[in-house]
Amino acid sequence: MNLQDIKNRFEIVGNSPLLNLSLETAIKVAPTEMTVLINGESGVGKENFSKIIHTLSNRKHGPFIAVNCGAIPEGTIDSELFGHEKGAYTGAHELRKGYFETVNGGTIFLDEIGELPLETQARLLRVLESGEFIKVGSSKSQKTDVRVVAATNRDLLELTQQGKFREDLYYRLNTVPIKVPALRDRGEDVVLLFRKFAQGFAEKYKTQPATLQPDAAQLLINYRWPGNIRQLKNITEQLSVLENEKSIVAELLYNYLPKENPQVPALFAGNTNEHGLSERDIFYKVLYDLRRDMNELKQVVYSMMQNPTEAAKMVQSEKVQSLMKITHEEDTMQMVQPYMQPQQVYSKQQPIIISQPMTQSLEVREEPENEVLSLEKRELEFIKKALEKYKNKRRSAARELGISERTLYRKIKQYDLDK
Numbered sequence: 001m002n003l004q005d006i007k008n009r010f011e012i013v014g015n016s017p018l019l020n021l022s023l024e025t026a027i028k029v030a031p032t033e034m035t036v037l038i039n040g041e042s043g044v045g046k047e048n049f050s051k052i053i054h055t056l057s058n059r060k061h062g063p064f065i066a067v068n069c070g071a072i073p074e075g076t077i078d079s080e081l082f083g084h085e086k087g088a089y090t091g092a093h094e095l096r097k098g099y100f101e102t103v104n105g106g107t108i109f110l111d112e113i114g115e116l117p118l119e120t121q122a123r124l125l126r127v128l129e130s131g132e133f134i135k136v137g138s139s140k141s142q143k144t145d146v147r148v149v150a151a152t153n154r155d156l157l158e159l160t161q162q163g164k165f166r167e168d169l170y171y172r173l174n175t176v177p178i179k180v181p182a183l184r185d186r187g188e189d190v191v192l193l194f195r196k197f198a199q200g201f202a203e204k205y206k207t208q209p210a211t212l213q214p215d216a217a218q219l220l221i222n223y224r225w226p227g228n229i230r231q232l233k234n235i236t237e238q239l240s241v242l243e244n245e246k247s248i249v250a251e252l253l254y255n256y257l258p259k260e261n262p263q264v265p266a267l268f269a270g271n272t273n274e275h276g277l278s279e280r281d282i283f284y285k286v287l288y289d290l291r292r293d294m295n296e297l298k299q300v301v302y303s304m305m306q307n308p309t310e311a312a313k314m315v316q317s318e319k320v321q322s323l324m325k326i327t328h329e330e331d332t333m334q335m336v337q338p339y340m341q342p343q344q345v346y347s348k349q350q351p352i353i354i355s356q357p358m359t360q361s362l363e364v365r366e367e368p369e370n371e372v373l374s375l376e377k378r379e380l381e382f383i384k385k386a387l388e389k390y391k392n393k394r395r396s397a398a399r400e401l402g403i404s405e406r407t408l409y410r411k412i413k414q415y416d417l418d419k
Contacts, residue, residue: 001056003027009055010048013196014189018181022049029176030056035128037113037173038151040180043228046151049178050109053149062106065099070112077120079136088137100133100144107147113173114154114165124148125169148173183225183232190220190232197233201240208246210239215250223257380415383408387417 030053038046054064083098127133132141150173159165202209235256386397398408
């Protein structure tokens with residue numbers, strides 16, 4: 001049976017090189033008894049590959065069962081796979097055969113195998129190595145002749161490094177790996193699949209099949225398809241049912257494609273404002289200006305330390321008042337917030353605005369000219385005085401210092417004042 005016959009039999013549509021390579025590997029390994037591990041994202045059709053392997057194997061007349069390991073509760077997965085004795089646990093009112101016993105002589109497809117508990121992984125490893133298993137609540141070993149085809153959308157090697165998947169089981173399963181490509185990596189296959197689905201839904205709902213205009217076809221090819229073939233099928237069905245106009249253009253199709261919503265600030269460089277600056281440029285400019293102002297504020301404070309008699313006049317100046325205001329974390333958030341995604345604007349306390357200059361509420365002592373204290377020592381001295389004045393009530397001390405409570409907490413940790 002050649003490659004095209006396999007595609008026709010299992011209704012696999014597409015001609016991309018990556019897809020053909022995966023199918024050819026499945027065809028070659030099918031007649032053997034080797035364990036196969038199928039890798040691929042959710043929705044790419046991994047179960048179809050397991051059926052191809054079973055159908056072309058010497059076990060094709062034996063039973064085949066597909067088990068979604070991620071859908072079975074951890075407390076019952078051992079019973080489902082290996083069976084249990086009567087009274088093995090509460091609710092076990094009768095003897096039960098597991099899948100490895102009922103599929104004897106056939107093939108078992110373990111989908112989402114990365115979700116198996118470690119204890120179950122040890123049981124599975126024993127089956128793969130010796131063909132033996134023990135029912136839950138039993139001490140008697142039983143034999144079974146089952147070929148295992150496993151699949152996962154997770155990186156099992158990474159899970160082994162995290163201690164969540166047994167390394168010996170990984171190498172036992174990964175005898176022959178098959179990588180099923182994601183839909184976004186299959187090029188024009190997405191258009192062929194759309195036509196197939198559209199024709200099927202047209203027959204199902206007794207309508208004309210939806211067709212793609214060139215711009216809509218290109219939009220399908222360029223889209224990421226996080227849900228892969230399953231997502232494409234759902235969108236095709238929506239278009240077939242909801243749209244009276246069956247000639248689909250890009251503008252119409254775009255309304256059916258979910259808008260991606262990244263979890264980090266993904267500023268698109270192509271969006272520019274009226275001054276020709278991109279959002280990313282504006283974001284970096286805000287951060288650069290903030291850093292420059294903070295450096296200027298440090299210089300002002302240091303000058304105040306050197307000449308305390310001029311401190312009050314300097315604090316009253318418009319420049320210093322402006323610099324002191326931006327030191328608030330809340331004000332910084334307000335500056336950056338317009339350039340952030342909505343889900344990144346976290347709830348926060350109301351901004352604490354400096355109502356009085358710092359020098360009006362804290363005593364500034366004149367020091368001898370030859371005594372130069374570092375900025376850190378001055379800062380530590382002010383914090384200690386504020387905490388003593390308000391008997392370690394941090395909120396009041398923070399208000400006195402003109403900083404946020406969060407910043408005060410960080411300074412307390414920095415100077416080991418919480419001991």
